[in-house]
Amino acid sequence: MLPDLEPVNRESTAAIIARQLREAIMTGSLPPGTQLGETELAARFEVSRGPLREAMQRLVSEGLLRSERHRGLFVIDLEPADVYDIYSARCAVERAAAMRLVRGGDRERVAGILADAVKDMAEADKQDDPAALTEADLRFHEALIEASGSRRLARMARTLLIETRMCLSALQGTYRKDYQDVDERVTEHNRIIQALRAGDEAKLLGLLEAHMDDAVQRLAPGTSLYSGPAPAAS
Amino acid sequence: MLPDLEPVNRESTAAIIARQLREAIMTGSLPPGTQLGETELAARFEVSRGPLREAMQRLVSEGLLRSERHRGLFVIDLEPADVYDIYSARCAVERAAAMRLVRGGDRERVAGILADAVKDMAEADKQDDPAALTEADLRFHEALIEASGSRRLARMARTLLIETRMCLSALQGTYRKDYQDVDERVTEHNRIIQALRAGDEAKLLGLLEAHMDDAVQRLAPGTSLYSGPAPAAS
DNA sequence: GGTCGTATGATTGTCAACAATCCGAGGAGT
């Protein structure tokens, strides 16, 4: 009779606060190493310390915060080895998502969504807006995962994409100088869409791997997904 | 001067409780769908509801608990589609771990650890102890991930292995009847070790995928990693 | 001068009480 209406299930306070904290960490409002003072944050969110602590525990279990007992919670700081760690994990997750899509998803619909993100990337490039470009880039990958329909891959990817943005912020200086390659980045994404449309799984996965490897080589010169983790693996 | 002594960093109460809750969910002491009454659990852990709630929020963010506001927290219940979801995610994670190992790990040392787990599997088989066999099986995969040295892969795998055990418990009936294939399972694991020792990445990854696919086909007859997710993908 | 001990302030960890919401039983009305 009525169109399928889903159960209400309102969001818990901890979930809302956790989301805002994630956003703050991702955008750099809470830079790596920052201590999260409970009193101050609780006042800012206009809640007591209870719900705030619950939210922070979520981020601890996601690996975005590190806890030192009786000392406080700190935003994790990324070491060089984390670049490889993050991107190899992303590669695994996005590979799996792509496989699901090719093997049983609505490829054409997804390709359209992805194409929108790439269009935004090109737009951001034309307007010389690096922040918007990064945002569109991440949205591309987020959409790819989302479209796979896997709750678990989505949850993993969410954290990994936040950490990716943290990497980019931390290495912003060295990132800018390679900025001329933005055309190539757009092309890479377009080729991925093309392979998805064609249903060419081998090519799609290969392009994804190469895409991740490119990023690793840009962010951590001298290392590569194909040459294995750095000696000081985390 | 002194041998490298690491910072103390004691475990938080929430972390301890969270670990015990995970254990209880994994072993089936808290079956899927169970509501976690705060008063009762807090009394059992001999803490107040505060730390307990913090611990439970961790499990919510890991996806092991689902939260219904003003109603309570429940152990997730696994639907048929989750089998594919879990195993495809596991496949991705373990693939990535295996790649790291082949490309930059101490293959021989790891192979030894894995061989121990397989030996325990064979032992459990001889004594007709299915619980011990499952435990050894999971320890094999846990060790594989652990040896990869990736914090992120390890975190993902921890949750996935718990969910794997939940699947096995839920489908225990249909699992037992295929029990004659235990030799084959041991052999599969041994072949994986062999490929790892040889450093044959392509073979290693292929064996891992096949291993996961076998499990999917056993647990959810008619579906396969290679044929794509079921229509009602979660 | 340098090191150790001590006190002080601030922060985190924990708890018990209060408020808000949900669920079920019971009864009135049709």
Place this chain on the structure above:
DNA sequence: ACTCCTCGGATTGTTGACAATCATACGACC
């Protein structure tokens, strides 16, 4: 018999207060 309303018990959500721990500044002592 069925529906709706209401009420009571139980559970969750939130808060402020208290205890424990940590970091820093200051002063005593060698």
